[in-house]
Amino acid sequence: xxxxxxxxxxxxxxxxxxxxxxxxxxxxxxxxxxxxxxxxxxxxxxxxxxxxxxxxxxxxxxxxxxxxxxxxxxxxxxxxxxxxxxxxxxxxxxxxxxxxxxxxxxxxxxxxxxxxxxxxxxxxxxxxxxxxxxxxxxxxxxxxxxxxxxxxxxxxxxxxxxxxxxxxxxxxxxxxxxxxxxxxxxxxxxxxxxxxxxxxxxxxxxxxxxxxxxxxxxxxxxxxxxxxxxxxxxxxxxxxxxxxxxxxxxxxxxxxxxxxxxxxxxxxxxxxxxxxxxxxxxxxxxxxxxxxxxxxxxxxxxxxxxxxxxxxxxxxxxxxxxxxxxxxxxxxxxx
Amino acid sequence: xxxxxxxxxxxxxxxxxxxxxxxxxxxxxxxxxxxxxxxxxxxxxxxxxxxxxxxxxxxxxxxxxxxxxxxxxxxxxxxxxxxxxxxxxxxxxxxxxxxxxxxxxxxxxxxxxxxxxxxxxxxxxxxxxxxxxxxxxxxxxxxxxxxxxxxxxxxxxxxxxxxxxxxxxxxxxxxxxxxxxxxxxxxxxxxxxxxxxxxxxxxxxxxxxxxxxxxxxxxxxxxxxxxxxxxxxxxxxxxxxxxxxxxxxxxxx
Numbered sequence: 001x002x003x004x005x006x007x008x009x010x011x012x013x014x015x016x017x018x019x020x021x022x023x024x025x026x027x028x029x030x031x032x033x034x035x036x037x038x039x040x041x042x043x044x045x046x047x048x049x050x051x052x053x054x055x056x057x058x059x060x061x062x063x064x065x066x067x068x069x070x071x072x073x074x075x076x077x078x079x080x081x082x083x084x085x086x087x088x089x090x091x092x093x094x095x096x097x098x099x100x101x102x103x104x105x106x107x108x109x110x111x112x113x114x115x116x117x118x119x120x121x122x123x124x125x126x127x128x129x130x131x132x133x134x135x136x137x138x139x140x141x142x143x144x145x146x147x148x149x150x151x152x153x154x155x156x157x158x159x160x161x162x163x164x165x166x167x168x169x170x171x172x173x174x175x176x177x178x179x180x181x182x183x184x185x186x187x188x189x190x191x192x193x194x195x196x197x198x199x200x201x202x203x204x205x206x207x208x209x210x211x212x213x214x215x216x217x218x219x220x221x222x223x224x225x226x227x228x229x230x231x232x233x234x235x236x237x238x239x240x241x242x243x244x245x246x247x248x249x250x251x252x253x254x255x256x257x258x259x260x261x262x263x264x265x266x267x268x269x270x271x272x273x274x275x276x277x278x279x280x281x282x283x284x285x286x287x288x289x290x291x292x293x294x295x296x297x298x299x300x301x302x303x304x305x306x307x308x309x310x311x312x313x314x315x316x317x318x319x320x321x322x323x324x325x326x327x328x329x330x331x332x333x334x335x
Numbered sequence: 336x337x338x339x340x341x342x343x344x345x346x347x348x349x350x351x352x353x354x355x356x357x358x359x360x361x362x363x364x365x366x367x368x369x370x371x372x373x374x375x376x377x378x379x380x381x382x383x384x385x386x387x388x389x390x391x392x393x394x395x396x397x398x399x400x401x402x403x404x405x406x407x408x409x410x411x412x413x414x415x416x417x418x419x420x421x422x423x424x425x426x427x428x429x430x431x432x433x434x435x436x437x438x439x440x441x442x443x444x445x446x447x448x449x450x451x452x453x454x455x456x457x458x459x460x461x462x463x464x465x466x467x468x469x470x471x472x473x474x475x476x477x478x479x480x481x482x483x484x485x486x487x488x489x490x491x492x493x494x495x496x497x498x499x500x501x502x503x504x505x506x507x508x509x510x511x512x513x514x515x516x517x518x519x520x521x522x523x524x525x526x527x528x529x530x531x532x533x534x535x536x537x538x539x540x541x542x543x544x545x546x547x548x549x550x551x552x553x554x555x556x557x558x559x560x561x562x563x564x565x566x567x568x569x570x571x572x573x574x575x576x577x578x579x580x581x582x583x584x585x586x587x588x
Contacts (some may be wrong), residue, residue, distance in 0.1 A: 202435075204433055204435040205429060205437065207435065211498075214452065214453055227439050304439055
C-alpha cells in the first residue's frame with residue numbers, strides 16, 4: 001500500500017525486517033520455567049506444609065491457624081501498630097527534615113543529633129528500652145519544668161507544678177511503648193527521606209512562590225512538598241512495608257497483641273512449627289501486596305502534571321493540528 | 336510623573352565577590368526600562384534585589400516610595416519581617432528565565448494560586464480574572480493543561496499571566512526569552528509589548544535588542560557591576576558613547 005503525502009511523493013512501504021534473535025533469553029526462560037515447576041510441585045505435594053492446618057482447621061472444631069481468633073487479633077495489632085508508628089514517623093519526620101534544612105544552626109544541629117541517635121540504635125534495642133523506661137520515672141506528667149528545683153529555691157519542699165500526670169507503668173507499657181519506640185525510630189529515617197525530597201526541588205520553584213508573596217509555610221505546603229512527594233512516596237512505601245515486618249520486634253517490649261507472636265504461641269501449644277511460620281509468611285505477603293496497590297495509587301496522585309502519557313497525548317494533538325486535523329471537544333482529533 | 340522604582344548606589348556581594356558596585360536607576364510610573372549587558376554583568380542580580388530575593392549590602396532601593404526589605408525608624412534601618420517582605424512582593428510581579436511554573440498544578444491553578452492563597456480573594460472573582468488574563472496571553476484553550484504539556488513560549492506566557500493575577504504595580508522580567516526556541520520568542524515579546532502599551536511599569540533584563548529599541552523608554556547598559564551607559568534607545572543602541580557599550584552591541588547586533 002502506498003499513500004500520497006503532502007509533498008506529493010509516494011510513501012514507501014513500512015519496513016518489514018527479520019527481528020534479532022535472542023537464544024540466550026530462551027535458555028534462561030526454560031531454566032526458570034523448570035525451577036518454578038519444581039517449586040510449585042513441592043508446595044502442593046509436600047505434606048510438611050499441612051495446608052489444612054493453615055487454612056481449614058488446625059485442631060478439631062477450630063478454624064485454620066491463619067484465621068483463629070488470637071491470630072486475627074494479632075493481625076489487627078500489627079496493622080494498628082504499623083499505622084500509628086508510621087503516622088508518628090511521617091509527622092515527626094517532616095518536622096525534623098524542615099528543622100534540618102533551617103538556616104538556624106541550633107535547629108539544624110538538634111535535627112542532626114536526632115537522626116544520628118535514632119538511626120544508630122537498633123529498633124529491637126529501642127523497643128526493649130522503651131519497655132523498661134518506667135524504671136526512670138514513676139510518673140510522667142505535663143506542667144512546670146524543674147518544679148522541684150524551683151520549689152527548693154523558694155524554700156518549699158515538694159512543690160508540685162504538674163498540671164496533669166499519669167503513672168508511667170500505665171502509659172509506657174505494651175502497645176504504647178512499642179508504638180513510640182517504632183515511631184521515633186521511623187521519624188529519623190523519614191526525616192532523611194523528606195529532606196532528600198525537599199532538596200530535589202529546583203530552587204526556582206520556591207523563588208517563584210516567594211516572588212508571588214507567599215509565606216515560607218505556604219511555599220512549603222503548596223509548592224515544595226506536593227512536588228517533593230514524588231520523590232518521597234516510593235521510599236516511604238519501602239518504610240511502611242519494613243514497618244509491617246518490624247512490628248514483630250515489639251514482642252520484646254513486651255507486646256503480645258501482634259501477629260508473629262500469636263502464631264508462635266500456637267506453635268508452642270501444638271508443636272507444629274513450619275505451618276505456623278508459613279501462615280505468618282502468607283499474612284505478611286497479603287498485607288504488603290495491599291500496601292503496594294495503595295502505593296501505586298498514591299504515586300499516581302502525586303505524579304499529576306508529570307505523566308509521560310499526558311505529554312504524549314498532547315504531542316499527538318499538536319501533530320494533528322499541524323496536519324490540519326480538527327480537535328473535538330474531548331481532545332480527540334480526526335485526521 | 337511619579338517614580339515607581341528608585342535605586343541609589345546599590346552594592347551587592349556574594350562572599351568576597353562584589354557583583355554590584357553602585358547601581359543607580361529610576362523608573363517612572365508606566366516607564367519601561369531595558370537592562371542590557373554581557374552575562375556576569377550583575378543585571379539579573381540587580382533585578383532580584385528589587386523584590387528582595389537578594390539582600391543588598393549598601394545603598395537603597397525604593398519601590399513606589401517604600402524602602403524594599405527595610406524600614407527606617409529613628410534614623411536607623413530595621414530589617415522587615417518575612418511577612419512584611421512577602422506583603423511588599425505582592426505588588427511586584429516577576430517573570431523568570433526558566434518560567435518556574437508549578438508543575439503539579441494546571442495552568443489555571445498556577446494563575447489562581449497566589450490571589451487565592453496569599454490575598455485570600457474570592458475564588459470566583461479570581462477565576463474570572465485568571466481566565467481573562469489567560470485569554471489575553473492567548474492561552475484560553477490551555478487552562479486545564481499542565482505546564483509540561485505546553486511549549487516554552489506558552490509556559491512563559493502563563494508565567495506572565497500568573498504574575499499579573501496579583502495586580503502588580505511593577506513587573507520584573509529576568510531574561511524572559513533566553514530559554515526559548517527562536518521561533519517562540521516572538522509570542523512572548525508580543526505579550527510584553529501589549530503590557531507596556533497598557534502602561535505597566537516594567538524592568539526587563541534582556542538580550543533582545545530589537546525589543547529594547549522598540550519598547551523601552553530607557554535603555555540601561557550594565558557591565559562589571561556598574562551602569563556604563565543609559566539613555567533613550569536611540570542614544571544607547573543607535574549611538575553608543577562608551578567603548579564597552581559599542582563592543583557589546585557590535586557582538587549582539
